[in-house]
Amino acid sequence: MIVNGYDTTVGSKFRIKDKVAETIKLLQSTQRLDQIDNRGVFGVDHKNDFGLPKFVFPISVYNYKREPVTVLDQRTYFNSAGKNINVPEYNVMLLASILQQDLQRGNTSLIKTVRPHTLKAFANAFGNALARTVTLDIIQKMTLRIILGHYYVCQFEDPNVDYTFISQNAINRALRIPQTQVLDVIQELGYLGNLEDLLNAIKTNPALFSLSRLDLGGLIAAGSSIFFTTSGFRMLMGGALEMPSLFTAICYGAATEKIYQNTGVGQELNVKNDSSVSNFIQTVGFYYNAR
Numbered sequence: 001m002i003v004n005g006y007d008t009t010v011g012s013k014f015r016i017k018d019k020v021a022e023t024i025k026l027l028q029s030t031q032r033l034d035q036i037d038n039r040g041v042f043g044v045d046h047k048n049d050f051g052l053p054k055f056v057f058p059i060s061v062y063n064y065k066r067e068p069v070t071v072l073d074q075r076t077y078f079n080s081a082g083k084n085i086n087v088p089e090y091n092v093m094l095l096a097s098i099l100q101q102d103l104q105r106g107n108t109s110l111i112k113t114v115r116p117h118t119l120k121a122f123a124n125a126f127g128n129a130l131a132r133t134v135t136l137d138i139i140q141k142m143t144l145r146i147i148l149g150h151y152y153v154c155q156f157e158d159p160n161v162d163y164t165f166i167s168q169n170a171i172n173r174a175l176r177i178p179q180t181q182v183l184d185v186i187q188e189l190g191y192l193g194n195l196e197d198l199l200n201a202i203k204t205n206p207a208l209f210s211l212s213r214l215d216l217g218g219l220i221a222a223g224s225s226i227f228f229t230t231s232g233f234r235m236l237m238g239g240a241l242e243m244p245s246l247f248t249a250i251c252y253g254a255a256t257e258k259i260y261q262n263t264g265v266g267q268e269l270n271v272k273n274d275s276s277v278s279n280f281i282q283t284v285g286f287y288y289n290a291r
Contacts, residue, residue, distance in 0.1 A: 001155060002243050003104050005057025009195045010220060010238030014056060033071065040067070040105075041097045043074045045082075056233045057246075058097040060104045070101035076231050088257040089231055095288050096249035103245050110287050111248045112156060117269065117280040118244070118251045119174040123149040125226040125264035126241075130202075133222065134210040142177065143207045146185040149175055151192040151201070155244050159191040195219060195241060226264030227254065252284045 005011040032050065033042040044052060052073075060070040077090035084090055099111060111118070127145040136144065153167040167186055172179045185205075192198050199219050203212050224237045227250050240246040254266035255277055261267075271277045 001103060001108070001245075003060050003100060003245075005236075005239040005243060005246065006059070008239045008242040009216075010224075010235050010241070011057055014235060036072065036074075036094065037098050037101075039098055040101045041070045041072060041094070043072050045074045045078060046080045049075060056235060057239060058093065058100050060100055068101065068104045070097050070104065072097040076233070086230055088253060088259050089229055091257070091288075092249050092253035095252055095284070096246045098288065099245035099248060100243075108156065110284070111244050114248060114251075114280050114283055115153075115156065115170060115244075116174040117277065118248050119149055119152050119170060121251050121254070121265045121268040122152045122247060123171075123175060124268040126223050129222040129225050129264060130211065130214075130219075133214075133218070136208075136210065140207050140210075142181070143185055143205060144202065144211075145175060146171055146177060146182055147189065147192075147198070147201050147205065147208075149182075150186045150189055151198045152244070154192045155242065159193065163191060227260065227266075228263060230259070248284070252281070252288070255281050256285070 002008055006015045032048045033044065034048070035041070036043040041058075044050075054075055055073045058070050058072045060068065063069045072093060074090070077084055077086045077093070079085050102108070102110065123145045126148050127141060130144060131141055149171040150167045153170050154163055157163040157166055164183075164186060168179050168182050171177060171182045171186075189201050190197075192201055195216060199214065199216055202208055202219075203214055220238050220241065223241045224234060227237045227240075228234075229236050236246070237250070240250055251265055251269060254260040254263055255269045255271045261271065269277050269280070271281070
């Protein structure tokens, strides 16, 4: 599972991790970074940026004590007077930082617990975005959702486990598609470890011939359209396509912040009409606020 956003297909174009990692370690060694969550998340702000360029994704590194830490750049969300000027997106990114720090420590319990909700939002919202670019019938749309669901599960699982069995059950639970139909689609797909693998699975599926000319740019553009950021950092959603920790935080934001409820992700979570989403909100909210 990808830990840092700068290691994703989209984030690699903005890679600055190596440039800032040593500075972050220096800031930590001189205790100039404020801890903003007791699980090991620290923040860079206008007073202690030490000349760092702004960075979009939280950065997870090992500090001078060889302890895992995750650092969030708060300068986008707070002005120089220390006032939070973008609360909804900041809450998403702080939660993403906490989940990323957990992931760096090997703890995936929260993101796996709520996976039925995030898988549904991912497969349906992403599938709808792709379906709007071509003409697909009901069966084709279902096939596409299954492939997207399988890809999403693969982001959580090691390729050496029985990921097909895990995926079959996860998709059945989240999308309410019979297991036999799920298996018919995924049994020959193999492990889809990145967006290139996903693109190939879509383009080579005989039922999805109308998407056979889809390219990586089109795939990322469709996926990036299912959520927006008011900071202007459009690459955040593109990175989330390969980062379950970030996508889980985005889902929580879409379920709890009115500004996001009409996004593709927000519409699939459907907090106003789907009572089961309250369990997702309570589970993630309890975790988020335990800091």
